[in-house]
Amino acid sequence: MNDGRSPSLSGGSFDVFPVVVDRYVDLEPLPEARGVADEVVTLLASLGGVEQPWAMDGPPGHDAVLARLAQWSDPPAARSSVLLWLGHGESDGTSAWLAVHGSRAPMRGNGTALNPVTFAEHLTAEWLRRGVDPGAWTLVVIEACGAATFVRNLARELYGYDTPPDRLALVGVGADAGEARLGEFARALREALGSYTDLDTRIRIRDLVERLRDRLAPGRAIETDFTGAMDLVRPGLPVLGGGTTVEEYTELRAALGALPEDERGHFLPRARGGEGGEIAWYFTGRAEEQRHIAQWLRRGTAEHPARDAPSGASGAGMLVVTGRPGAGKSALLGQVVVQSDPNVRRLLAKSGLLPEVADRMRPPDHAFDVVVHLAGLTVSQLVARIDSALDAPRVGDTRGAGAAEPAASVKVSADSAHAAHSPPRSPHSPPDVEHLLARLAGRGSPxxxxxDALDEAVEPVAVAESVLRRMAAIPCCRLVVGTRASSTIGLDDCEPDSVDEDLLDALGGADKLTVIRVERDPEAVFGYVRARLGSLGEAGQGGGRFTDDVVTEVAELIRDQDREFLFARLAVHEIAARPMLLDATRRPALEELLSGDHRRLFGHAVARLGGLADAHEPLLRALALARGRGMPRADRIWSTAATALAAPGIRIGEREISRLLEDAAPYVSLDAEHGQTVHRLAHRTFREFLSPRAGDG
Structure with missing residues (x-):
């Protein structure tokens, strides 16, 4: 089967074989074809694609093309690959042909063009080589007139063989009638790759084909079983740009790309303060809270020795950042995370994305060993995350991963002493709480x-009581926890006379914890709104409506509502979407918009979004039903759920999702799970607003 050649199992890279037929005897030349191929090669290179050049003497005639196909189908070792064909083609609606240099029109029956039978022979030969690697896959792309019919007939030929290929996708771009427009596949690929976020570190080839299919017009995509196919691996790098030099941009990507997933996907966007994808940092205020957090984190360092920590410990305990829903707890903690990384801090400041802060407001460099966003996590998932972090070397630690002081040098608290005697953990089972506590107790270093988001964990009280509270009792451990005080109070609920603080109680009780309460800050809200709307005016948006006087007046109006930061952010987005509200004649409508609570403001947004596209509301309603960390876009999971909730006849696919994410940016959160992006509504109140309607219609 392999003629004695040893297969090389597929890794992160794959071969790209362009077959560009751009010169003809009797047909018009295609001078743009080479440039189109180069664009596709560049796009695929971002996923690990490596071009295999076509060393061709003379024109791309019949023999040269067959030799190129043989080079692709008979590799020295099994591997994944993309075959890209660009050129002229022809179809009569039933049959189809691909032109080579000497082809004559009409191609039917004259023997001068390539037919699906010949192409299928090469695909079968390629499968005989590739089949020994259970992860290797192949993508064949044909862009030519009649390509959709060609790949349909090609698939029919392949499945006439005894051993048809698996892990194969055939993509045909080009209608049977009319002239083909070269570049349609490049456009579809560019849009499909753009639909992934920097949190998608792994892309399943089947999902990529699905996203391409929704963007091919005209075109056809046919795939076989992709079970076991190797994922495309890409770095999860937050892309920043706009006003940044190439040197700074490259350095910034390297610095941010080294951050853990939670910091990239959750904390950096919140510290930025702007909506998703914006290159501007609008965090403002909270100076006193930042100072308190920095001071607490410095306790027990060489600069500020701990006086109240147990012997042998350094600043043990827990600091809780709490406040009403939407008060800005995550933004504050995100700012702390960013300020604790000197490389990221320096680069963002150099790029004009982050204002300088006083030293007293800045935490120690590399203050955190691990940063975790708790939304959607169970106890076991959290324990596994922390256990894994214990194996990673601390920044500046030269002793290597998992290094720890001898256990004898640590005094273990009564609450966790029994953990030191836990049996060894099996490498095949998730780490349990007792084992984690034993590992932490065995460390001598802090x-x-x-x-953040304890209240959004799957089991918030259990996480607080069985994990966080017990960890904080270990002398070397320090925890900074962001949470609502109560699991029952909602975004627009009035404060009751006797507040149920069940989450603070589960953490140990407010009277025994160091607690920072994030209160409403009208002046910080004013500064945020003024900066945010002012930036829209500077960008030329709103038809000249965002003047200094108008921006100041609106900022005062929002400030005087005495609401949380979230209200201000949502109000800003609605005003940006409807700048005509700033006209003097529309002032009553603006005041009506701002006179309600978060739910009412979100209701205005849902009504506006529903008027923009029929798919918007069912897509949002699907997110309201999401569990865990969110709804995956991959494998059509989100679009399928939304279609089930939509009115009959409404088609929901990739393009509809992309448009929603543009139009509803502040209402949808990004997160990561298993190397892929998931989406959810940004706040629980939004889910509550939409969930009761999930059964309508």
């Missing part, structure tokens, strides 16, 4: 963790 271990500092920042955890």
């Amino acid at each position: 271990f500092t963790i920042l955890l």
Whole structure:
């Protein structure tokens, strides 16, 4: 089967074989074809594609093309690949042919063009080589007139063989009638790759084909079983640009790309303060809170020795950042995370994306050993995350991964002493709580963790009581926890006379914890709104409506509502979407928009979004039903759920999702799970607003 050649199992890269037929005897030349191929090769290179050049003497005639196909189908070792054909073609609606240099029109029956039978022979030969690698896949792309019919007939030929190929996709771009427009596949690929976020570190080839299919017009995509196919691996790098030099941009990508997933996907966007994808940092205020957090984190360092920590410990305990929903807890903690990384801090400041802060407001460099966003996590998932972090070397630690002081040098608290006697953990089972506590108790060096969104964990009280509270009792551990005080109070609920603080109680009780309460800050809201709307005016948006006087007046109006930061952010987005509200004649409508609570403001947004596209509301309603960390876009999971909730006849696919994410940016959160992006509504109140309607219609 392999003629004695040893297969090389597929890794992160794959071969790209362009077959560009751009010169003809009797047909018009295609001078743009080479440039189109180069664009596709560049796009695929971002996923690990490596071009295999076509060393051709003379024109791309019949023999040269067959030799190129043989080069592709008979590699020295099994591997994944993309075959890209660009050129002229012809179809009568039933049959189809691909032109080579000497082809004559009409091609039917004259023997001068390539037919699906010949192409299928090469695909079968390629499968005989590739089949020994259970992860290797092949993508064949044909862009020519009649390509959709050609790949349909090609698939029919392949499945007439005894051993048809698996892990194969055939993509045909080009209608049977009319002239083909070269570049349609490049456009579709560019849009499909753009639909992934920097949190998508792995892309399943089947999902990529699905996203291409929705963007091919005209075109056809046919795929076989992709079970076991190797994923495309890409770095999860936050892309920043606009006003940044190439040197700074490259350095910034390297610095941010080294951050853990939670910091990239959750904290950096919140510290930025702007909506998703914007290159501007609008965090403002909270100076006193930043100072308190920095001071607490410095306790027990060489600069500020701990006086109240147990013997042998360094600043043990827990700091809780709490406040009403939407008060800006995550933004504050995100700012702390960014300020604790000197490389990111320096580069963002150099790029004009982050204002300088006073030293007293800045935490120690590399203050956190691990940063965790708790939304959608169970106890076991959290324990596994922290256990894994214990194996990673701390920045500046030269002792290597998992290094720790002898256990004898640590005094273990009564609450965790029994953990030191836990049996060894099986490498095949998730780490349990007792084993984690034993590992932490065996460290002599400090271990500092920042955890946000405790109230959004799957089991918030269990996480607080069985994990966080017990960790904080270990002398070397320090925890910074962001959470609502109560699991029952909603975004627009009035404060009751006697507040149920069940989450603070589960963490140990407000009277025994260091607690920072993030209160409403009208002046910080004013500064945020003024900066945010002012930037829209500077960008030329709103038809000249965002003048200094108008921006100041609106900022005062929003400030005087005495609401949380979230309200201000949502109000800004609605005004940006409807700048005519700033006209003097529309002032009553603006005041009506701002006179309600978060739910009412979100209701205005849902009504506006529903008027923009029929698919918007069912897509949002699907997110309201999401569980865990969110709804995956991959494998059509989100679009399928939304279609089930939509009115009959409404088609929801990739393009509809992309448009929603543009139109509803502040209402949808990004997160990562298993190397892919998931989406959810940004706040629980939004889910509550939409969930009761999930059964309508």
